Amino acid sequence: MNELRHLLQEIRNQKPLVHHITNQVTMNFLANGILASGGSPMMAHHYEEAEEAVMAADALVLNIGTIDPSLVKAMVIAGKKAKQLGVPVILDPVGAGLSRLRKDAVQELVEQVSPDVISGNAAEIAFLMKGEWGGKGVDGDLSGNHEELALHAAAKFGSVIAITGERDAVSDGKERITITGGHEILSYVTGTGCFSTSLIGLFLAKSLETSLSACQRAAGALSMLGICAERAQAVSAGPGSFQTALLDELFRLKPEDLKTAGRWSLGGIQGGK
Amino acid sequence: MNELRHLLQEIRNQKPLVHHITNQVTMNFLANGILASGGSPMMAHHYEEAEEAVMAADALVLNIGTIDPSLVKAMVIAGKKAKQLGVPVILDPVGAGLSRLRKDAVQELVEQVSPDVISGNAAEIAFLMKGEWGGKGVDGDLSGNHEELALHAAAKFGSVIAITGERDAVSDGKERITITGGHEILSYVTGTGCFSTSLIGLFLAKSLETSLSACQRAAGALSMLGICAERAQAVSAGPGSFQTALLDELFRLKPEDLKTAGRWSLGGIQGGK
Amino acid sequence: MNELRHLLQEIRNQKPLVHHITNQVTMNFLANGILASGGSPMMAHHYEEAEEAVMAADALVLNIGTIDPSLVKAMVIAGKKAKQLGVPVILDPVGAGLSRLRKDAVQELVEQVSPDVISGNAAEIAFLMKGEWGGKGVDGDLSGNHEELALHAAAKFGSVIAITGERDAVSDGKERITITGGHEILSYVTGTGCFSTSLIGLFLAKSLETSLSACQRAAGALSMLGICAERAQAVSAGPGSFQTALLDELFRLKPEDLKTAGRWSLGGIQGGK
Numbered sequence: 095m096n097e098l099r100h101l102l103q104e105i106r107n108q109k110p111l112v113h114h115i116t117n118q119v120t121m122n123f124l125a126n127g128i129l130a131s132g133g134s135p136m137m138a139h140h141y142e143e144a145e146e147a148v149m150a151a152d153a154l155v156l157n158i159g160t161i162d163p164s165l166v167k168a169m170v171i172a173g174k175k176a177k178q179l180g181v182p183v184i185l186d187p188v189g190a191g192l193s194r195l196r197k198d199a200v201q202e203l204v205e206q207v208s209p210d211v212i213s214g215n216a217a218e219i220a221f222l223m224k225g226e227w228g229g230k231g232v233d234g235d236l237s238g239n240h241e242e243l244a245l246h247a248a249a250k251f252g253s254v255i256a257i258t259g260e261r262d263a264v265s266d267g268k269e270r271i272t273i274t275g276g277h278e279i280l281s282y283v284t285g286t287g288c289f290s291t292s293l294i295g296l297f298l299a300k301s302l303e304t305s306l307s308a309c310q311r312a313a314g315a316l317s318m319l320g321i322c323a324e325r326a327q328a329v330s331a332g333p334g335s336f337q338t339a340l341l342d343e344l345f346r347l348k349p350e351d352l353k354t355a356g357r358w359s360l361g362g363i364q365g366g367k
Numbered sequence: 368m369n370e371l372r373h374l375l376q377e378i379r380n381q382k383p384l385v386h387h388i389t390n391q392v393t394m395n396f397l398a399n400g401i402l403a404s405g406g407s408p409m410m411a412h413h414y415e416e417a418e419e420a421v422m423a424a425d426a427l428v429l430n431i432g433t434i435d436p437s438l439v440k441a442m443v444i445a446g447k448k449a450k451q452l453g454v455p456v457i458l459d460p461v462g463a464g465l466s467r468l469r470k471d472a473v474q475e476l477v478e479q480v481s482p483d484v485i486s487g488n489a490a491e492i493a494f495l496m497k498g499e500w501g502g503k504g505v506d507g508d509l510s511g512n513h514e515e516l517a518l519h520a521a522a523k524f525g526s527v528i529a530i531t532g533e534r535d536a537v538s539d540g541k542e543r544i545t546i547t548g549g550h551e552i553l554s555y556v557t558g559t560g561c562f563s564t565s566l567i568g569l570f571l572a573k574s575l576e577t578s579l580s581a582c583q584r585a586a587g588a589l590s591m592l593g594i595c596a597e598r599a600q601a602v603s604a605g606p607g608s609f610q611t612a613l614l615d616e617l618f619r620l621k622p623e624d625l626k627t628a629g630r631w632s633l634g635g636i637q638g639g640k
Numbered sequence: 641m642n643e644l645r646h647l648l649q650e651i652r653n654q655k656p657l658v659h660h661i662t663n664q665v666t667m668n669f670l671a672n673g674i675l676a677s678g679g680s681p682m683m684a685h686h687y688e689e690a691e692e693a694v695m696a697a698d699a700l701v702l703n704i705g706t707i708d709p710s711l712v713k714a715m716v717i718a719g720k721k722a723k724q725l726g727v728p729v730i731l732d733p734v735g736a737g738l739s740r741l742r743k744d745a746v747q748e749l750v751e752q753v754s755p756d757v758i759s760g761n762a763a764e765i766a767f768l769m770k771g772e773w774g775g776k777g778v779d780g781d782l783s784g785n786h787e788e789l790a791l792h793a794a795a796k797f798g799s800v801i802a803i804t805g806e807r808d809a810v811s812d813g814k815e816r817i818t819i820t821g822g823h824e825i826l827s828y829v830t831g832t833g834c835f836s837t838s839l840i841g842l843f844l845a846k847s848l849e850t851s852l853s854a855c856q857r858a859a860g861a862l863s864m865l866g867i868c869a870e871r872a873q874a875v876s877a878g879p880g881s882f883q884t885a886l887l888d889e890l891f892r893l894k895p896e897d898l899k900t901a902g903r904w905s906l907g908g909i910q911g912g913k
Contacts, residue, residue: 117410118391118394118410118664119394119395119398119410120395120398121664121665122395122665122666122668122669122830122831123395125665125666125830125831126829126830126879126880126883129827129828129829129830129879130828130878130879130880135830136735137663137664137665137705137706138706138735138738138739139706139708140706140707140708140709140741142708142709142739142740142741143738143739143740143741143742146738146739146740147738147739150738159410160410160411160412160413161413162412162413162415163413163415189409189411192411192416192419192420192423193411193415193416193419193420194415194416194419195413195415195416196416281402282402282403282618283399283402284395284398284399284402284408285395285398330615331612331615331619332403332614332615332616332617332618332619333399333402333403333614333615333618334399334403334610334611334612334613334614334615334618335611335612335614335615337399337611337614337880338611338880338881338883338884339877339880339881340880341878341879341880341881341883342876342877342878342879342880342881343878344878345828345878345879345880346877346878390683391664391667391683392667392668392671392683393668393671395668396668432683433683433684433685433686434686435685435686435688436686436688462682462684465684465689465692465693465696466684466688466689466692466693467688467689467692468686468688468689469689554675555675555676555891556672556675557668557671557672557675557681558668558671603888604885604888604892605676605887605888605889605890605891605892606672606675606676606887606888606891607672607676607883607884607885607886607887607888607891608884608885608887608888610672610884610887611884
């Protein structure tokens with residue numbers, strides 16, 4: 095997919111600014127991951143500067159991992175400004191089902207901001223679908239239906255949905271892409287899920303010119319992470335050295351290494367579900 | 368000690384959820400350390416979701432490293448809920464003697480929550496004992512008396528006391544365990560003290576079945592950290608690579624490697640003070 | 641420069657306490673960097689304990705990377721107390737030009753605290769000079785004039801100014817030092833700029849005895865970082881392993897390795913601008 099390689103080259107040339115209002119646990123890793131991948135990270139979380147920060151940004155990532163009411167306020171202000179300016183907004187509804195605070199935050203962000211992409215694990219996306227996703231349990235029979243879940247959630251929310259897990263699924267309600275690859279060790283490093291979302295932000299940066307759809311750009315980001323994770327795992331002795339090697343591999347990946355052959359399965363085209 | 372090996376195996380099987388209300392400096396390291404050791408970390412610090420978060424947790428770790436009044440409020444709510452639910456509470460009184468804010472926070476937590484374990488360095492535990500620990504200086508003649516200090520503090524607070532340092536001491540007011548091992552390089556990596564406390568939380572997780580006492584479980588956690596630190600040091604060139612290797616070794620440690628022979632000295636049994 | 645080697649030896653002997661009120665993104669790295677270099681880091685950011693924390697400190701680092709009004713309040717209280725006590729204050733005006741919030745914070749800190757050192761990149765220092773730095777663009781013709789900018793800013797603010805970049809420039813308005821070295825990979829790791837500022841704080845610690853000027857001490861810190869960065873780069877495969885190796889090299893650097901020959905160019909003496 096030459097167009098995807100071109101996109102990564104553009105990223106490396108332009109260093110798009112990916113602004114984050116995100117959680118305290120993983121923000122250092124996200125900043126280092128975006129730098130290593132070729133972008134410029136920014137973190138600023140107070141609502142008084144929310145609009146000004148977005149005005150400098152090429153993408154806006156909202157992550158509710160350590161949310162509080164003041165952060166929700168900043169996210170709504172930043173998100174609305176981003177939509178006005180055509181800056182793509184990517185939402186990671188971390189632990190959406192944990193509390194009323196998170197549930198309300200996600201609902202407010204979805205309604206007020208209408209994110210371009212919502213990216214999370216299957217449990218989080220299924221939680222957002224509650225009511226319309228029937229009696230199917232979150233950890234139960236959903237496991238085999240990430241593609242189905244992404245498709246339905248995309249239709250419901252009018253956003254691209256990216257579901258990360260052993261196998262990633264991306265859909266915009268019509269197009270469907272399944273991405274294989276990566277490695278189980280990713281689940282032993284905190285922030286790799288958050289970083290998927292940040293990397294999608296980088297691939298969707300406003301300043302990049304490409305003929306790819308938002309769905310394909312998000313899938314490109316997940317492919318890059320999967321390839322780099324496999325390479326990092328090959329030289330690691332555990333999750334500590336894996337995290338270090340992952341940053342090295344993100345930095346070292348050449349556009350021509352961004353192969354999707356054998357990794358992408360396209361819904362309706364190559365017989366995806 | 369076969370029962371301790373069984374406990375680590377149970378941790379690996381169950382992946383207990385260790386909830387943290389903790390400081391901003393080391394939370395990423397704590398999350399990665401708990402993941403590497405076999406648990407599931409959670410961080411959520413706003414008081415509005417404090418009760419709900421505890422309801423999902425197997426242990427609750429409270430660390431006052433970057434405390435503020437809003438966090439104290441969240442800790443008290445979470446701690447009380449944990450006690451109601453039988454979820455063990457582990458308190459790390461980081462820098463307790465630095466300020467009135469910290470002193471008051473610790474006092475409120477001790478009185479309102481009554482933690483199952485209080486884990487800190489000798490200066491912090493001695494500060495808590497002030498008045499009853501007489502004229503002995505914090506950095507002075509205490510150095511040789513960690514076991515004594517742990518014993519007295521445990522009796523006073525009705526909690527297990529874990530004192531970490533060159534040599535660790537754990538007591539519940541009757542039982543006394545001294546743990547040797549570890550490496551000085553631990554003092555050149557921020558968060559290794561905080562991580563001792565988190566790992567104690569993992570070993571005390573409510574969901575685990577064991578015949579070990581809380582005192583022994585805490586000592587087991589400190590033994591695991593000591594063994595892994597020695598292994599990590601052997602393959603490190605300095606504190607950066609040590610931190611990376613420590614996460615690798617926590618992940619790689621097999622239950623059968625968790626040997627306490629030659630590391631534990633038991634008060635009253637093997638002639639401990 | 642034997643006096644600089646002596647200073648590093650003093651740091652290793654005394655482990656000065658460098659207190660930070662700093663941003664959430666890089667605080668873990670700063671703490672590990674100060675530990676590796678031989679100091680003792682402290683982070684405490686609530687205004688209620690701001691004075692007490694400074695009373696324990698040998699230097700105070702203020703970094704506005706993730707500023708909010710409550711942090712500004714803490715910084716002003718801490719800064720004023722530090723000046724009273726003769727504890728040096730080092731300000732990093734991260735992203736000063738991004739927002740009104742940051743601009744006002746920097747102005748308040750400069751006016752109320754009068755920092756001993758202001759340390760940032762050329763864009764940040766130039767922003768502070770606005771009005772008096774004429775029509776010269778921030779990213780434009782400033783690039784060749786870091787020494788000039790440092791000199792003028794130092795005269796305007798009455799502080800030592802340290803400008804970090806491909807080439808570092810330090811001035812107190814009279815003395816001028818240019819430091820070469822380091823490596824481009826530093827720009828792919830978040831927090832290396834913030835760490836420059838923290839390391840300057842360590843080198844300026846109140847408790848250290850030296851005949852060096854503040855300007856020379858700041859330049860010594862930047863030299864140490866440059867030397868360690870070069871050594872780390874030589875054993876790294878990318879920004880992940882570089883960050884790890886940098887901490888190792890900071891720890892391993894011996895005072896006698898702190899050579900400035902061929903690195904320092906002194907204004908007016910060796911023909912600096």
